[in-house]
Amino acid sequence: MKADPRGVLTGTHFMDGDHACCEGALAAGSRFAAGYPITPSTEIVERFASRVPTVGGTFIQMEDELAASITLQGAVWGGAKAFTVTSGPGFSLMMEHIGYAAMTETPCVFVDVQRGGPSTGLPTLPAQADMMQARWGSHGDYEIIALCPNSPQECFDLTIKAFNLAEEFRVPVMFMMDEVVGHMTEKVVIPAADQIEVVPRRHTRKPVDEYLPYATNGDLVPEMAHAGEGYNFHVTGLTHDEHGYPNMTPQIQDKLVRRLQNKIRDAADRIALFEEEQLEGADVVVVSYGITSRVAQRAIEAARERGLRVGKLRLITAWPFPEKKIRELAANVKAFVVPELNLGQMVREVERAAAGQAKTFAVSHAGGGVHNPEDILKVIVEASRCQAA
Amino acid sequence: MRLQLTEIRIAGFGGQGVILSAIVLGKAASIYQGAFATMTQNFGPEARGGACSAQLVLSDSPVLYPYITQPDILVVMSQEAYARFGPELKDGGIMIVEQDLVRVSDHKQEIQVYSVPATRIAEELGKRMVLNSVMVGFFTAVTLLLDADAVRKAVADSVPPSFRELNLKAFEKGLEYGATALTATPNTADPDLHVEYSRE
Numbered sequence: 214m215k216a217d218p219r220g221v222l223t224g225t226h227f228m229d230g231d232h233a234c235c236e237g238a239l240a241a242g243s244r245f246a247a248g249y250p251i252t253p254s255t256e257i258v259e260r261f262a263s264r265v266p267t268v269g270g271t272f273i274q275m276e277d278e279l280a281a282s283i284t285l286q287g288a289v290w291g292g293a294k295a296f297t298v299t300s301g302p303g304f305s306l307m308m309e310h311i312g313y314a315a316m317t318e319t320p321c322v323f324v325d326v327q328r329g330g331p332s333t334g335l336p337t338l339p340a341q342a343d344m345m346q347a348r349w350g351s352h353g354d355y356e357i358i359a360l361c362p363n364s365p366q367e368c369f370d371l372t373i374k375a376f377n378l379a380e381e382f383r384v385p386v387m388f389m390m391d392e393v394v395g396h397m398t399e400k401v402v403i404p405a406a407d408q409i410e411v412v413p414r415r416h417t418r419k420p421v422d423e424y425l426p427y428a429t430n431g432d433l434v435p436e437m438a439h440a441g442e443g444y445n446f447h448v449t450g451l452t453h454d455e456h457g458y459p460n461m462t463p464q465i466q467d468k469l470v471r472r473l474q475n476k477i478r479d480a481a482d483r484i485a486l487f488e489e490e491q492l493e494g495a496d497v498v499v500v501s502y503g504i505t506s507r508v509a510q511r512a513i514e515a516a517r518e519r520g521l522r523v524g525k526l527r528l529i530t531a532w533p534f535p536e537k538k539i540r541e542l543a544a545n546v547k548a549f550v551v552p553e554l555n556l557g558q559m560v561r562e563v564e565r566a567a568a569g570q571a572k573t574f575a576v577s578h579a580g581g582g583v584h585n586p587e588d589i590l591k592v593i594v595e596a597s598r599c600q601a602a
Numbered sequence: 603m604r605l606q607l608t609e610i611r612i613a614g615f616g617g618q619g620v621i622l623s624a625i626v627l628g629k630a631a632s633i634y635q636g637a638f639a640t641m642t643q644n645f646g647p648e649a650r651g652g653a654c655s656a657q658l659v660l661s662d663s664p665v666l667y668p669y670i671t672q673p674d675i676l677v678v679m680s681q682e683a684y685a686r687f688g689p690e691l692k693d694g695g696i697m698i699v700e701q702d703l704v705r706v707s708d709h710k711q712e713i714q715v716y717s718v719p720a721t722r723i724a725e726e727l728g729k730r731m732v733l734n735s736v737m738v739g740f741f742t743a744v745t746l747l748l749d750a751d752a753v754r755k756a757v758a759d760s761v762p763p764s765f766r767e768l769n770l771k772a773f774e775k776g777l778e779y780g781a782t783a784l785t786a787t788p789n790t791a792d793p794d795l796h797v798e799y800s801r802e
Contacts, residue, residue, distance in 0.1 A: 227629040227639070397668050398625065398641040400632040507666045586667065 214413045216240050216373075218406035219268045228401040230368040230394040231256035234324060235264065236403060237372025238296055242411050243322075244270030245295040247284035249277050249303060252336045253392040254326035257298045278303040282310035286319045290448060292414075292440050294376055296322035296388075301330040304343055304350070312351030313450045314385035315473060318427075318435065320414070322375045324388040326395040327503075327554075329580035339392035340580025341503055342555035347387040348532050354470050356477035358484060359387040359532035361502040365399045371529070377412040378484065382476055383434050389531060391554065393504040393583060417444070426457040427469075433476035477533055486529035487538065491517075495524030497596045498542055499550045500563050502528040504583055509552050512589035521597045531559060539566035548596035552576035552589045572599055605637045605662040608747060609670035613655040613687050614679025614700070619734025623677070624656035626738050626756045627748065631660045634752035640665040653682055660747070675745055677737065678704055679720070696745055700737070716744045716783055723775050727768060735761070735772035736779075743780025750777060 220239035228236070235257045238246070244265060248258040262272040270293075275281040278299055285295040299307060304325045314321055327343050329335030347359045358378050362368045368390060375386040417424050417436035426446040427435050438444030447457035452469055454460040477484070488506075490513075492498060497516075501509040506527045516523045526542070528535065539549070539562075548571055551560035556577045564573040576592045578584050610627070614620045621643050628639035643656045657670045676691045678684040679700040691697055693711045701717035709715075718740040724733035735757055742753045754773060761769045 225633050227625060227633060227641075393642070393668055396642060398628060398643075399639065399665075504668070507668065510666045583667075583669070 214411050216406040216409035216411045217242055217268075220244075221406040221409060222403050223405050224403055226401045226403065227398055228365055229256065229396055229398040230362065230365040230390060231326065231396065232260050233365040233368035233401045234298075234372045234388070234390065234395075235260040236401075237369040238322070238376065239264060239268060240369070240403065240406075240409055240411075241294060241373040241376035243294040243296055243376060244268065245272075245285065245288040245293040246297060247273045247275050247281040247288070247295070248298050249275050249281050251300045251303045253328055253395050254298045254300045254324060254390075256395070257324060257326070278306035279310065282307040282323070283313065285321055286310065286314055286317070289319050289321050290440060294320075294380070294414075296324060296376075298324040298326070300326050300328045300336075301340075301343055302333060304346065308346075308350040311357070311385050312353060312355060315351065315355035315357060316353075316450050317448050318383035318473070319385065320379040320383045322372070322379055322386050322388055324372075324390065326390040326392060328392050335581050337392065338581045339504060339583065340554045341389075341391055341505060342558065342580060344389065344531060344553070344555065344558040347389055354474060356474050357385055357387055357532055358382065358477065358530065359389050360486075361389045361528060361531050362394055363503050363506045363527070364394065365397060365401045367529075368394060369401050369403060373409060373411070374486075377410070380412040380414055381434070382480065382484075383415065383437070384477060387532070389503065391503045421445075425455040427453060428455040429472070433472050433479065481533040481535070482537060484530055484533055485535040485538065487535055488525070488527040488529060490525040491522075492524040492526065492542060494522055495545075496522045496547045497550055497593055498524040498526050498546050498548075499552070499589070499593065500526045500528065500539070500559070501552050502531055502559065503554075505552050505554055508583045508586055509589050511586035512552075512593060515586065515590050516593045516597075519594070521593065523593055523597070528559070534559075534562045534566065536562070536566035539563055540568065540570070543567035543570035546571050547601045548572040548574055548599055550574045550576060550589070550592050550596050552578070552584055552592075554578050554580045554583070571601075572596065605631065605635070605660055605747070607659065607661040607663075607665075608675065609673045609692075610658040610660065610675045610677070611655060611670055611673040611687055611690075612658065612677040612679075613653070613683035614703075615682070616652050616654045618654070618679050619731070619737075620654045620679065621656050622760060623734045623738050623741075624658045626734075626753065626760050627741065628658050628660070629760060630748050630753040630756035634755045635749055637662045638665050640668045642668050653680070653686070655683065655687070675741075675747075677741060679733075679737070681705065698737070698741055698744065700733075716740070716780070718776065718779055718783070720776065723779065724772055727772055727775065729765075729768060732765070732769050732772035735769040736776035739773040739776025739778075740780040740783075741776075743777045744784050
């Protein structure tokens with residue numbers, strides 16, 4: 214399905230990442246957002262609030278992040294494509310409802326423009342320290358998808374992708390920006406609406422009396438009812454059967470929770486997006502994401518100038534983690550170098566997937582700025598001198 | 603036009619159009635001149651009247667590192683900005699100052715200083731608010747970094763339609779002033795030209 218031209222601001226713009234994210238949401242067909250403004254994400258909903266009435270939609274500023282993160286799910290069940298936007302402290306408050314979205318299979322997007330933490334931390338300065346929270350922040354077993362843009366252009370392109378993945382898998386998608394990407398301004402090209410692919414809701418075509426809200430047709434993702442067309446459905450955070458009714462047996466729990474996990478895990482290869490460069494013959498592979506991938510690129514180029522064989526793997530999808538890719542690479546390289554604006558989060562995944570086949574070096578940074586490329590270069594040099602595992 | 607990696611800082615106080623100046627120049631480079639531009643701004647409690655600074659990196663290849671490390675060009679529109687950012691300008695760099703608001707002193711670096719009474723020119727045009735367009739015009743003339751036409755287009759589509767004509771006039775004034783400054787006296791930072799500025 215093509216995008217609705219009313220929401221698409223076709224043209225070439227000089228725009229920051231926050232605004233580009235908002236335009237991506239509009240292009241993807243989102244006509245509802247609920248939020249509680251917080252730096253450095255405020256510009257996204259500020260723009261949405263001014264733009265969405267012109268295309269026929271609603272923004273509600275809620276009393277807090279708990280309200281925002283559940284209101285958007287009401288809108289989704291009412292038929293809208295919806296999202297909310299926040300940063301660390303608000304993201305923490307949203308965790309309960311992220312779990313609710315995962316359990317009820319509510320397709321929606323949570324944007325987290327990461328800033329330094331913990332707690333109030335550094336409101337106006339960057340970090341990438343919510344990566345594990347995005348994956349594991351709510352209780353219980355579940356899977357989500359998380360994307361990491363590294364430019365305003367990607368804030369536009371990947372926001373559309375986030376909405377599309379949410380619809381395809383009926384899962385909350387975490388859009389993991391960072392303060393730098395959110396606030397930096399660059400050229401953003403917004404294509405014509407007929408060039409933008411939009412995934413529609415998986416509405417059922419079954420007759421009303423045959424429809425089971427949580428029954429699947431083999432691909433593990435159930436179809437949704439179109440509100441107002443006479444279908445009966447029940448949405449609950451309790452463990453539920455195919456009817457959507459609470460059912461507290463271990464058998465139903467196992468069936469449901471495994472399906473929530475496997476609908477994402479089984480499709481991990483298809484969901485995984487990454488950018489790779491000179492991986493063939495590399496001794497060291499730098500794994501990075503978000504703004505750090507651009508800073509790391511400088512270090513990678515400096516290392517190559519010194520004659521080192523350095524490859525690049527940029528994670529665009531952080532979750533599900535592309536462990537197959539890392540495992541394959543680990544068999545052929547000496548080491549991975551993982552710079553990130555936290556004290557070591559995704560590096561744990563790299564280490565786990567490498568499973569001892571290659572060494573793993575973290576280049577940690579507590580946030581508040583970006584790495585000095587020199588610091589990454591030093592670790593690349595160190596890594597390339599290490600003995601193969 | 604080839605555009606080597608150029609790091610620019612524009613600084614002044616809120617309300618002078620510091621950010622908009624950076625947007626206009628970035629737009630000119632990336633949209634109208636086919637190059638690449640990344641603009642970042644210092645976020646913080648910068649309201650009108652507070653310190654304000656924008657960083658712009660221009661290049662004919664994609665910009666990776668989003669921040670400036672040592673600016674090639676520094677535009678300062680307040681004494682505070684001058685004092686704070688003056689020392690970081692690269693040796694051989696260009697400094698552009700709002701001459702009525704900044705008193706230039708001696709520099710350690712070997713730099714070229716160009717001065718323009720942008721606020722005064724804007725006031726003569728009828729609106730102090732357009733001083734940033736004067737500044738952008740002056741910048742275009744003395745740095746020779748961007749095509750004047752690209753910048754002109756960027757000015758036109760960055761300001762509200764009702765102020766377009768006035769901003770374009772301000773841009774041309776700045777451009778003229780810059781062209782004269784460049785040919786007549788390559789370095790226009792004459793301490794005698796500077797008038798003590800007092801805020802009303």
